[in-house]
Amino acid sequence: xxxxxxxxxxxxxxxxxxxxxxxxxxxxxxxxxxxxxxxxxxxxxxxxxxxxxxxxxxxxxxxxxxxxxxxxxxxxxxxxxxxxxxxxxxxxxxxxxxxxxxxxxxxxxxxxxxxxxxxxxxxxxxxxxxxxxxxxxxxxxxxxxxxxxxxxxxxxxxxxxxxxxxx
Numbered sequence: 001x002x003x004x005x006x007x008x009x010x011x012x013x014x015x016x017x018x019x020x021x022x023x024x025x026x027x028x029x030x031x032x033x034x035x036x037x038x039x040x041x042x043x044x045x046x047x048x049x050x051x052x053x054x055x056x057x058x059x060x061x062x063x064x065x066x067x068x069x070x071x072x073x074x075x076x077x078x079x080x081x082x083x084x085x086x087x088x089x090x091x092x093x094x095x096x097x098x099x100x101x102x103x104x105x106x107x108x109x110x111x112x113x114x115x116x117x118x119x120x121x122x123x124x125x126x127x128x129x130x131x132x133x134x135x136x137x138x139x140x141x142x143x144x145x146x147x148x149x150x151x152x153x154x155x156x157x158x159x160x161x162x163x164x165x166x167x
Contacts, residue, residue, distance in 0.1 A: 003028050005087065017151050018079040038068030059112045065147060083122050084153060090123040091155055109134060126151055140167055 003011070003025060013025040019027065042064025047057050093116035094115060112131055114122045126147060133143040144160040 014076060014080065017084070017152060018076055018086050019083050019125070020076075020079070034072055035068035038071070039065035042067070043158065084151070086121060087123045087126070087151055088153055088155070090119065090121050091153070094119055094123050094127075096130075107138075132140075 008024045011027060015022065015024060015027055039061045041059055043061045046060045097115045097118060098111050101114050102108065106114065109131060112127050116128050116131070129150070130143050130147050133146060134140055138146075141164050144164055148157050148160050
């Protein structure tokens with residue numbers, strides 16, 4: 001599926017925010033397949049009613065394709081919104097337990113690993129990626145900036161900036 005670099009970067013960022021771990025080209029291909037299938041299915045469903053005329057059948061095909069496009073577009077934005085809301089709801093409890101672990105004497109990385117075991121959800125997955133990046137040799141500052149890029153919440157950006165500043 002031909003996709004421009006600008007559109008690929010935009011789609012990549014949207015997929016990152018939605019938590020979908022696939023390449024933009026693969027998602028664009030899947031989106032195109034869904035659009036075509038919606039168009040074909042609308043033709044199959046409504047063609048027997050209009051068997052005598054070709055124009056309404058083609059029009060219904062385009063309506064089905066538009067419906068598939070709208071479904072794919074809104075489902076991605078809904079996934080982004082739902083994921084960010086879930087992370088925003090989990091953040092206070094996550095940070096509270098993290099601060100208790102740090103005050104108890106654990107290091108930052110150990111505290112995050114302990115809190116990840118206690119919580120399940122999108123925020124734990126993101127901090128799991130943070131710990132994985134740090135353990136693979138990425139500097140903590142870069143790993144936290146990557147976290148900020150994946151999860152565009154102001155509260156998490158403030159937390160990351162504070163940890164970077166303290167480091």
